[in-house]
Amino acid sequence: MEFQNYINGKWISSKTTFATVNPATEEILAQIAEANLADVESAVQAASEAFKSWRLTPAPLRGELLFKVGDILKTKKEELARLLTQDMGKVITEARGDIQEAIDMAYFMGGEGRRLLGYTAPVEMPNKFGMAMRDPSGVVGIITPWNFPIAVPSWKIFPALIAGNTLIWKPSPETPAISAAFTKVFEEAGLPAGVFNLLLAPGAEVGRALVDHPGVRVLSFTGSTTTGRAIAEAAGRLNKKVSLEMGGKNAIIVLDDADLELVADATLWAAFGTTGQRCTAASRLIVQKGIAPKLKEALLARTKKLTLGNGLDLNVEVGPVINKIALDRIHNYVQVGQKEGARVLTGAEITDVNGKGFFYAPTLFDGVRPGSTLEAEEVFGPVLSIIEVNSLEEAIEINNRSKYGLSTSIFTQDVNRAFTAMRDIFTGLVYINHGTTGAEIQFPFGGVRGTGNGHREAGQTALELFTEWKSIYVDYSGKLQRAQIDNRE
Numbered sequence: 001m002e003f004q005n006y007i008n009g010k011w012i013s014s015k016t017t018f019a020t021v022n023p024a025t026e027e028i029l030a031q032i033a034e035a036n037l038a039d040v041e042s043a044v045q046a047a048s049e050a051f052k053s054w055r056l057t058p059a060p061l062r063g064e065l066l067f068k069v070g071d072i073l074k075t076k077k078e079e080l081a082r083l084l085t086q087d088m089g090k091v092i093t094e095a096r097g098d099i100q101e102a103i104d105m106a107y108f109m110g111g112e113g114r115r116l117l118g119y120t121a122p123v124e125m126p127n128k129f130g131m132a133m134r135d136p137s138g139v140v141g142i143i144t145p146w147n148f149p150i151a152v153p154s155w156k157i158f159p160a161l162i163a164g165n166t167l168i169w170k171p172s173p174e175t176p177a178i179s180a181a182f183t184k185v186f187e188e189a190g191l192p193a194g195v196f197n198l199l200l201a202p203g204a205e206v207g208r209a210l211v212d213h214p215g216v217r218v219l220s221f222t223g224s225t226t227t228g229r230a231i232a233e234a235a236g237r238l239n240k241k242v243s244l245e246m247g248g249k250n251a252i253i254v255l256d257d258a259d260l261e262l263v264a265d266a267t268l269w270a271a272f273g274t275t276g277q278r279c280t281a282a283s284r285l286i287v288q289k290g291i292a293p294k295l296k297e298a299l300l301a302r303t304k305k306l307t308l309g310n311g312l313d314l315n316v317e318v319g320p321v322i323n324k325i326a327l328d329r330i331h332n333y334v335q336v337g338q339k340e341g342a343r344v345l346t347g348a349e350i351t352d353v354n355g356k357g358f359f360y361a362p363t364l365f366d367g368v369r370p371g372s373t374l375e376a377e378e379v380f381g382p383v384l385s386i387i388e389v390n391s392l393e394e395a396i397e398i399n400n401r402s403k404y405g406l407s408t409s410i411f412t413q414d415v416n417r418a419f420t421a422m423r424d425i426f427t428g429l430v431y432i433n434h435g436t437t438g439a440e441i442q443f444p445f446g447g448v449r450g451t452g453n454g455h456r457e458a459g460q461t462a463l464e465l466f467t468e469w470k471s472i473y474v475d476y477s478g479k480l481q482r483a484q485i486d487n488r489e
């Protein structure tokens, strides 16, 4: 298999290629044409040219194209899900969910084509009219990670397009095959040339060039906090609008009155689903002391039974991690945790399946101290740290002290304590009696502190990044009317 870059409606090859590897088998899945700086230039030019007519295409018609993308995605769902699993390793049921999120977003934003609501308001002068409306922002640079190779780009691509922007997408070099296959769907739906451009490249050079290019007005980034900060610094110097969705260190809080079986099931899914490689993955279990012994027992039994393997196998529950570097990074955190005094209940080792793949045994840590490395840092792997507390207040305090602020959940049957938690937890997402993962596309998504910079993806709030408000005043009085001055004492 070979995949190419997509610029101005054409698939572009390259003298140099790089490989994408299936993390479950370590086999090369595909060779990828490597984009260079000249391709960045062509893509920005194409997107700038296409913007002239795309912004004038009536939004309901742009919406119809998005509906078509949704329809094609539906028919190709299984084919795309299988490619996604091979490209990044997540199990096939989750890969289908990844594609489904794009389908949901296609229809949701397609419908926005008949809204994109502005507003009118009364004005203070007679015979004068005022309204506020949304303009597209221009050429958008989209930079995404590998862990949700379709869902996360969808949160950016669909709202950008419906609002009348054109875009250049630079996906993670870990998932180029599924990124190119996704791009083909937009081509098939009949998007005009230059509206959607794809650049595939290893390393940081192409992404950096997009960030630095004066022709790119808006940047929408999801990835690590380190990369996000670097992007914000560079883009800030050019006055660009930048949205950052970054790391997480999410907690499940369990109070003594919680439904133990439900907590165990939900925690297992939130901690080890996607092999712990979700920005919303639960990596801290903050448990009240009364329920802790029984909960640990229930979790341990479930964790030990998890089946690791190739995500295409329907019996497999936990796939590989993305690559060897991630495997070593996760193991390093585990070793640091042990050195800092936390106790391993299970896991804590690099493993394989039939001698192949980047697999890490689902790991449970007990006795993790607040403030220790394991408690504070994003591990981004199948590692759950258990922290015992005396009260709800202590649990919330530990939760809120994190340098990240994406998702928190709380398990309790006491409505008063649930509402106290909803009020006092400071993260962008809060779940009651549900794990930390499972956002739906119609609500705002994003985090505070080290996780984000104040923007939200998904929901109608997604439009804020991709539009500029324009306020328009129409004076039909035929005379000079001075706001704040005439008609005033």
Ligand code: NAD
Residues within 6 Å of the ligand: 143, 144, 145, 146, 147, 148, 152, 170, 171, 172, 173, 203, 204, 206, 207, 208, 211, 222, 223, 224, 225, 227, 228, 230, 231, 245, 246, 247, 248, 278, 279, 378, 380, 406, 446, 447, 451
């Ligand atoms: P990463 O930061 O290494 O890479 C993200 C993207 O940025 C990739 O496409 C990469 O090629 C590009 N990039 C790297 N350096 C760059 C630079 N200097 N300039 C421009 N682009 C550059 O992240 P990753 O390893 O791909 O993804 C994992 C991270 O993503 C985790 O921290 C996870 O929490 C986070 N994440 C966050 C969310 C969220 O919504 N908050 C969702 C998914 C993943």
